[in-house]
Amino acid sequence: MSNKTAVxxxxxxxxxPGIYSQAIVSNGVVYCSGAVPMDPATGKLIEGDIKAHxxxxxxxxxxILEEAGSSLDKVVKVNVFLDNMDNFADMNSVYMQYWGEIKPARTCVAVKTLPLNTDVEIECIATL
Known part of the structure; x- marks a missing residue:
């Protein structure tokens, strides 16, 4: 019997469709799929630089976390994927504004290509 719910x-x-869920809730944990800097209304990447993205x-x-019954304050792990580590400092300048006093555990890596050729994708895991 599966103990997981799609968000x-x-x-x-x-x-x-048919490939992944925005998130899965299982056993009190929210597992969010990678998020790219896409406008939900248009389905297109937003304009701007790595900070805006x-x-x-x-x-x-x-x-997504709010829909699942969680929040950014309950994030325990983040994975950041960059198209180029030259964007690391600018991404961090925005990233540090989130998640309160105790920052989640994090991994940040550079990858060859990201969806829609964007410069950043971020995924996270949070508690309920």
Missing amino acids: FTDKAPKPL THQCIKNLSH
């Missing part, structure tokens, strides 16, 4: 909100970009990724994750 969906129109306030974040729609997942590709980082804000949008976190905004999208925040909406």
Whole structure:
């Protein structure tokens, strides 16, 4: 018997049908899929630089977490994927504004290519 529930909100970009969920809740934990800097209304990447893109990724994750019954304050692990480590400092300047006093555990890596050729994708795990 499966103890998992899919999460969906129109306030974040729609997942590709039949491929993944925005998040899964299981045993008191919320596992969010990677969020790119996409506008949920248009389905297109927002304009701007890595800072604007980082804000949008976190905004999208925040909406998904809220739909799941959690919040950014309950995030325990974050994975950040950058297209280029030259963006690390600018991404961090925005990232540090979130998650309160105790920051979640985090991994940040550079990858060859991200969806829609964006410069950042962020995923997280949170408690309920």
